[in-house]
Amino acid sequence: MDSLFGHLLGVIRTAESGIALSAQSENPGLITRTGSYIVRRIDLIGELMLEHLWLVILTVIIAVIVSVIVGIIISYYDNAAQVVLWVCQILMVIPSLAMLAFMVPIFGIGFTTGVVALILYSLLPIVRNTYTGIRELNPAIIEAAKGMGMTEWRILTRIKIPLAMPVIMAGVRTATVMVVGIAAIAAYVGAGGLGELIFQGISRANEPMIITGAIGVSIIALTFDFFMNWGEKRLAAAGRPGRGQNND
């Protein structure tokens, strides 16, 4: 993490000095000011970034466990599936500020409220992808497994989940990137993270602070997206035969 951070800092400094040179300005520009803000408050920024990461990771871990289980269960019950997916859909369209506000009377102000709200948001993509990933498997494959005497549990663990994995992972990725963004808003109810920089910056009219927060959130989102995309492709390659001598 430190090296990634140092690298980014280097990039920003270079850009900054370049612009400063070309502008030849007495009044330091926004980029220069943001740069110097980052350098000055690097400790705080690092701390908030870790806090943000922790918020996201904890949320996603809990959300994956809950959603995959729910998704698997509803793949056996069509009627329940419609209801569950509908509820998740509704949860997702509630504006994030409103959702956080609803949570405050129940969980008070702080980290827990943020995590709970974020989990509710990330349910839909994972539940839906788990459900459709399993339901859209070729029925011939499932029937062959059943006809050969595999138990439902074995079919689920050996056939259905491995085959639906790429689709499930796509849902996890969508949820994660979304949570990174919404987690910034969760700072409003005291959940911490880079959102604090943004909100404080807005209230103090401190532009470098706002921009630093925004850049931090973007970096986290892009990093997650990149690694999960990579992981997804590896997974798909392992599950997708033809070339795969490398797995197992």
Added chain:
Amino acid sequence: MIKLEKLTKIFPGQKEAAVKELDLEIKEGDVCVLVGPSGCGKTTTMKMINRIYEPTGGKIYIGGEDVLKMDPIKLRLDIGYVIQEIGLFPHMTIEQNVATVPNEKRWPKEKIKEKVDEVMTLVGLDPNIYNTRYPSALSGGQRQRVGVARAMVSDPPIMLMDEPFGAVDPITRARLQNEFLRIQERMGKTIVFVTHDIDEAIKMSDTIAVMREGVIVQHATPSDLLSSPADEFVSNLVGRNRSIKRLHLIRIHEILDEIDRLKPTPENASTEEIQKQLDKSEIRAVMVVDRDNKLKGIIGANDLKQRTGEVAADYCQDVTDTITSDATLNDALSVMLEAGEGYVAVVNENDQYEGTITLGDLLNVVKEDS
């Protein structure tokens, strides 16, 4: 071995029964083919035997035991199952696919490996080449073979096969059918085989059960079915050209001794010898073999006109289509029509020459029969 009594299936939300009070008895070691138009209930009947579908009424006995009182998982582990789309697991290697049932039965690893290799060899796939491949790297015909291998690996006494050779081209299908019959001759399993193709039914079966709208119209041996169809429906299904269909029932080795085999020409025969043989040959061509009696090629009358060579090996042209002696006469006819020739060379598994069968031979068989 398998006995169905007043077996009935009504799918939820449907008024008409898919299968109506069906009675059927299949003897041990027999291949019973269920045949009929789509929607006649043949697949439903088959899938009730391993309880993929639970019967609405009636009884199923296997070896005297009431299937409906058995644990379905245990029941299925002892019934080989091949479905139309084969349903290989795309995320597993061929070896893992074939090992499915032994894995469920918790066999020791070495035994699984040994059995998988054995059964792969049996269906004509080299385990050293194919075991580590994935299903998507296989051709349609190879996948069907793997499907059969997977169903047979734990040596189940009973196999259920739903159009197992449906999704391949006719030539590959004929070859798979012949291989399967050869395996069956050795294994002697009790097989319920579903198809909509009456030709396949005649070829594969010991007995045929013709189904229509959920009931069996006629259950008879193929030869009885051809000679005395029970009603108009059966005779329409069997079709008009019954004597041609009889070609499905006769294997090449059965008539090979009765026909003029066309003696092979050794590869070192001189031009004069070849000419002599050519003059005698009914098909105006001779078959050239090497010292091990392996088929090397063919020499037609035209090939000899320009005296470009000395011995038979110099003249001979490649033979593209041959047939093995366990194929049916109908297969032979297909190959002839495909190649546009009036004959086809018969070879054994090692490519050794056994004789040549001609259109005239087929005609004689059909004539004798009717």
